[in-house]
Amino acid sequence: MVIKCEREYPLAKPTALNLKNFVQKYVKLVTEDGSKHFGTVYTIDPVSTSVILVQRDSDKMRLLLFPEHNIHSLDICNKNSPAQLQQLFAPSTTAWNKEMAEIQLCKLKDWLKANRIPIEEDGNILKLQDVLEIHPPYKVENCVSTNEVVLGRIQGLITSMPEIGVTSENKEESKNEHIA
Helix, strand or coil: CCCCCEECCCCCCCCHHHHHHHCCCEEEEEECCCCEEEEEEEEECCCCCCEEEEEEECCEEEEEEECHHHEEEEEEEECCCHHHHHHHHCCCCCCCCHHHHHHHHHHHHHHHHHCCCCEEEECCEEEECCCEEECCCCCHHHEEECCHHHHHHHHHHHHCCCCCCCCHHHHHHHHHHHHC
């Protein structure tokens, strides 16, 4: 497979201003030792003029850092749109439905109560006073807080939550307990 690229580098002296034209572009980067790397330029460090290249293979993504003194040539192969680059870092969108979210909500509420965390329900959001919120589908990555200590501890608790089955009986008990 031959990828046609436009030659835009080497420059007399690479600077962040020169290299900014490569951000969000699919490039071929050749290092001083002759190895070739293909990927999307995620960003350029303005101080060290290092290039951060994103390579994606099926489900895996790699970030590679190339100091400017190690770059022999840099060619633009494809002009990606910013949306394509944002998609690289978007969380995986696993389908979930309301029933699964309710089951996870009940499990999580029970687990947090068992660990003496005073959690409250506000619509479909779990709240820990005004410090932390947990949004559906109630996983570690759905925790929102400005307090890093609280966020870290609650995420740690969620991570350590056992995968016990929640039956519809437990779900009803949890709802009745909440009403009482």
